[in-house]
Structures are given as structure tokens and as C-alpha cells.
Amino acid sequence: MLALPGLPLVHPGDDLAGLLASAIEAAGGVAPGDVLVLAQKIVSKAEGRYVDLATVTPSAEAERLSVETDKDARLVEVILRESRRVVRHSKHVLIVEHRCGFVMANAGIDRSNVDPVEGSDPVLLLPEDADASAARLSQALSARFGLSVAVVISDSFGRPWRQGTVGVALGAAGLPALRDLRGEPDLYGRPLRVTETGFADEIAAAASLLMGQGAEGQPAVLVRGLVLDGPDRPAADLIRGAGEDLFR
């Protein structure tokens, strides 16, 4: 795994694929099977996914949740607009089902590492469709290098039952985000019972070790040496349907 050096701070409208390609070239290029893991924030920034809280008027529900969670009502309003529903909340905690299906805190919105601007109060949303963003970036990089470059867009999630955040995949292209091992035998020839691995989530967690937490210093990590067999599957396949979930 290599954290790409030399990537500039990303701004709305930047050609992110171009910036990444230059950084990859400077780092020695790509090899077959490479996966580029990108922190969600640089993708969102390039896509201009900012909302200025100074322009937001909270709904009554946002006002009520703001009191119960001790969060800015305008921020809660933006979180609710990005969400299908609230899964749990308590003081300082607001777990929602994001409109893309991710169950996560604050719909992935926070203020850290967003450029402060005089007279405004910007927050950064997740990419509109992180799988589509990953696919576009993968296509652009693959065309540039004449070689398939898989892309994972990652974020840090808290978890029930366990302390500490871990990297997870919001978007993926060019690899099986969910890997099916059904039917493969164990060491003694019996069918394996655990049948699917969160492949893109494990890649995101691995890359997170190099990205560091929160800071945008190393937002792009190239992962080399994985075997990407199996059909491509997007990160949307990592979302468990509500009907199969015992914890909503």
C-alpha cells in the first residue's frame, strides 16, 4: 500500500481523475490489479457537495432532534434531507439511514477538514452516488493508463458494539465489493458456512491505516497485489436489506 504523495488540496470543479493520474505517474504508475482508495472528502469536494448552513432553515423535526442530540439545528436539517429515516438518536448521536442505504452517523456530514470561509458555514455531503463516482474515476484512470484501475471510495464509520472508527467502502468500481465464497470448500473439504466477505470494506479499512484519521493529508492510497477475481460488484451490494437486518 502506498499513500500517494503530492496530491494538492481539492476544490469544487477540479479534475480529480487528472490530479490522481499525475500523482500516480509521479509515484511510478499502476500495475495490473491495482486498487485506488480515495477518502470520500476529496471526491465530495471535487463534486462541490457543499451546503452553507447559513442558508438553511431547520424544520420543526430538525429543531426537536437538535435539542435531543445537542447538535446545530441547521446541521440536523441537512442530515435529515440526506436521509431516509432516523435509526437511533441520543445526546450527541444521530444514526440515520442515508438515502443511499448506508446506516451511519450524521449522514456522513461533518465540518472537520472543510475550508472555513468568512461569513459562511460550509458542511460537506457525501457524493451524490459514490458507486457512480467510483465508476467514473475508474474509467478515466483505466483509459489514461491503458489498464484496469479499480477504485474504492472510503469513509470512517463508527460501529455498534465496538469502539473506534474503521474505514468502510461507500463506492466501488472494478472489483467485487462483496465477494461470494459460497460453495468453496474448507481445508477439510466441507462447504464453508461463512459465505461472503466485505472485500471493499476490508480494502477501505486497510487503506485507512495509511490515510490517518480525519485529516486530508493522505487521502489517496494505492493498494497493489490483491487478487480481484469474481464479477465486479458495487458498494451498494454491501448494504444489508432492512428485511434481513435484526438491528434497525
Add this chain to the structure above:
Amino acid sequence: MLALPGLPLVHPGDDLAGLLASAIEAAGGVAPGDVLVLAQKIVSKAEGRYVDLATVTPSAEAERLSVETDKDARLVEVILRESRRVVRHSKHVLIVEHRCGFVMANAGIDRSNVDPVEGSDPVLLLPEDADASAARLSQALSARFGLSVAVVISDSFGRPWRQGTVGVALGAAGLPALRDLRGEPDLYGRPLRVTETGFADEIAAAASLLMGQGAEGQPAVLVRGLVLDGPDRPAADLIRGAGEDLFR
């Protein structure tokens, strides 16, 4: 990351630290900051953590849960003995709070990759105390190589809300399993809001990419190049207290 080649199948009473040291030496030795990630199963096997289901008599509660989960009543009995309580159950699913605090399926017990023995039906439990096992192995390897070797004992967990298993840490020694970033500023100098990372869990997830799922083929992965700053913390620190948890 390097999956250690040449490790033999592990049996009860084996000197696991000795087997690992030989495999590490054959692979070129250790470097400062190395973390050795071990699949739980080889640690449990060395510790002889087998139970023969042929010797188990299910309780009434195990019989009832066995019907509701469609699992072997003797296996359910062993799961309950290893657990503080049942968190959720449904057909084919039994989520418990393991006596060490992990919220997980089946108390980590399954039959895959356990040597079949004529006339008996062995299952393998988790190590008695995975943090203590990690500490013993870390001490033995550090003494052998004259250099601190951190150890993470990993397993694959399913998750609420997301499909696919990911590697997580059951035990850790020689590193901060939970890493505290409280007070570190973000890129723009404001305090970071997300304050702790599941460092050992991310290491376990990364190593899981090399171990493959389920099979015991590559149960030991050496991870090189991480910065292990911060005070050592065991994997027990990764467990969220029930009082802080909205999902039990």
C-alpha cells in the same frame, strides 16, 4: 503485508510461538514496528479449545433456541456456555454477547476447518482470553527476536447493516488497539470530532485480505511499516460498554 509461508497445521499443545518464529525467520525475520496478525483458529487450536459435541447435553433453553435458529442443540448449548446473553436470534442466526464482551454470531464457534475425527464431533471455541494469548505470543516472539513484535489475534465478523464479513481484533498486544486522536487538529486547525480509531480492527481487516476467508491456509500475516505510537491498549478496549450502546 506478508502471509507467512510454511506454517504447519497447528494441533493442541503445539508451541505456537516457536512455529511462528521459525516461519518468520524463514521469511527474513522481523523489523521494528512489525505486527503479526494471527487467525483466531490457530491460537485456539494450539490452546486445545475443542469441545466434542458428542459429550454435550443441551439444556432446555438450548433446545428451544435450537428450534428457533435451526441449529444443532448441542452446538447451541456450547454457544450459551461461552456467552453472557443472547442479543438477537432468528432462523439460522444467533447473536450473543461472548463472555469476553464481543457481540458476535455463535460465540465465534463453528465447525469449518476443524479436523473431522471418527466418532466425535469437535467444535473449536475462541481462546480463553485472546488479549492474554496475544500478550504471551508477543512476549515470546519479542524475546526471541530481541525486538518488540506486536500481535493481533483476528476473527471474521458479520455486521449489522452491511453484508459480508470483515476481519476484527479479538486480542492485541504491543500496540494501541484503540487509538485516541482526541485533541489532534484537523487540516484547518480545528479539533477533530471523530476521536478514536479501531486501529487493531483495521489491521485485522487488512490482514484478512491475505488470509482469505475461512480456510486456514494463510493464518499468519506480518504487517510492516505501521507507526505504533501511543500507549499499548488491549483489544478489550475495543468493546463498547452496554451503557454506551444503542443497539443491544
